[in-house]
Amino acid sequence: MGTPLPRDPIADAQRNWERHGWGDVAAPMAAITAIMRTQQILLARIETVLKPFGLTFARYELLALLSFARSGALPMNKASALLQVHPTSVTNAVDRLEKAGLVARSPHPTDGRTTLIELTAEGRTLAKKATAALNSEVFGNSGFGADDVDHLIRVLGTFRRDAGDFTEE
Amino acid sequence: MGTPLPRDPIADAQRNWERHGWGDVAAPMAAITAIMRTQQILLARIETVLKPFGLTFARYELLALLSFARSGALPMNKASALLQVHPTSVTNAVDRLEKAGLVARSPHPTDGRTTLIELTAEGRTLAKKATAALNSEVFGNSGFGADDVDHLIRVLGTFRRDAGDFTEE
DNA sequence: GCAATATACTAGGACATCCAAGGGTTTGGA
DNA sequence: TCCAAACCCTTGGATGTCCTAGTATATTGC
Structure with a gap:
């Protein structure tokens, strides 16, 4: 990153699209590009907050998911x-969470193909702390x-x- | 990806947040998570369209940017x-675009620190084709x-x- | 019951992103 | 003038994502 640009590069791209005769798709192009960039900004904020905990967003998401599982354990495929x-x-x-002692693998009791992942005590504690940090520093100050x-x-x-993520609703 | 889930996992997460007493930030959390997931879906669609051209989104963006540059060349830092x-x-x-013969590096005429990147003829042609494909298959069918x-x-x-991306209004 | 198919996880590889550090070039102040 | 600070690009390393293929276990069908 660095210094702010004098002008919005995505708005510029939209104008370029229009100038080249693609006006009918210029707006969706700009919206999609804006989503990509927004995701990048949000991810950077989240990673910054999680870094002191030794977590990345991908690992945090897994910890959070496990912390909400009724049984406390989930199959990998789930x-x-x-x-x-x-x-x-x-x-x-x-692999990385296990190496850090935050989760543990265990065999599924009835299906030999399946591996269960479960939070350790430290994992559960760290998930709580990381969630509190994200809530106050990112979600509570989203800018929206x-x-x-x-x-x-x-x-x-x-x-x-x-897009096929789910069927409900 | 796999089969659609029976229920929206992000809506579930939002309910979990509320259930744990974080109702004040549950909605922004859900919105931010939805942005992350939407970006993932859009990126996958874009990459699928670009694959036949031997391009990734990162490389395409650079080609597109160069194709709009007045002089046809841009410094790397720009x-x-x-x-x-x-x-x-x-x-x-x-590095990869150059290896594919789509762009070329050249030294800046007055600043020895700077490297200019410029589209080759093939690069310009491919950028046009890739843009047409993205326009018709992704942007023209964004789903929004x-x-x-x-x-x-x-x-x-x-x-x-x-967030500091630009200053213009 | 046994073979064919489906499912679950992992290993290896390609790409992208960032950060930290290094080497060359310019700029600017003493 | 001259050297330190600023700037530009590249290299090397860590992470994450996906894909393809391989191994092991379950399920299904004949």
């Missing part, structure tokens, strides 16, 4: 589905107004449903 | 600033209504400005 990431990404995250938050949840929810 | 990515990411992209597109552009634009 975690992969709920976090909507590739199974190998979960393997990667669990309440109306915009509601709108984002609704619009992006519809988008995700249409 | 590209880094406009694309809002780390200089090393530009180095990485240019026109009103939602306008709203996203406005809300995310404000967010990015407040």
Whole structure:
């Protein structure tokens, strides 16, 4: 990053699109590019808050998911589905969390193919602390107004449903 | 990806947040998580369209940026600033694009520290084709209504400005 | 019951992003 | 004038994501 630019590069791109005769898709292009950039900004903020805890966002998401599991344990494939990431990404995250003593692998009692992941005591404690930090430093200061938050949840929810993330609603 | 989930995992997370007494930040948390997931979906769509061209999104963005440059060439640091990515990411992209014969490095005429990147003829042609494909297959079918597109552009634009991306109004 | 198919996890590889550090070039103040 | 500070790019390392392939275990169908 660095110094702010004098002008919005995405608005410039939208003007370039229009200038080249692609006016019919210039606005969606700008919206999509803005989503990409916003994600980048938010991820950087989150990672900054999590760094003191020795966590990354991917690892934090797994800890948070486990902390809400009724039984306290989840099969890897379940975690992969709920976090909507590739199974190998979960393997990667669990490897590192396990090495840090925050989660533990255990065999599934009845299905030999399945591995359960479970929070350790330290994992549960760290998840709580990290959540508190994120709540106060990122989510509590998102930079979005309440109306915009509601709108984002609704619009992006519809988008995700249409994209095949889930069927409910 | 796999089968659609029966329920929206982000809505579930929001309920979990509320259930744990973090109701005041549950909605922003859900909105931010939805942005992360939406970015992931959009990026996957874009990469799928670009794959036949041998391009990734990062490389495409650089090609597109160069194709709009008046002089046809840009300093690396300028590209880094406009694309809002780390200089090393530009180095990485240019390395691969150069190896593919799509861009060329050249020394800056007056500043020995600076390297200019310029589209080759093939690079310019490929950028055009890739843009046409993205326009018709992704941007022209974004899944967002026109009103939602306008709203996203406005809300995310404000967010990015407040985050220090640019100063213009 | 046994073979074929499906499912679960992991290993290896390609890419992207960032940070830290290093080497060359310019600029600016003493 | 001259040297320190600032700037530009690259290298090397850590992480995350995905894909493909391989191994092990379950399930299904004949």
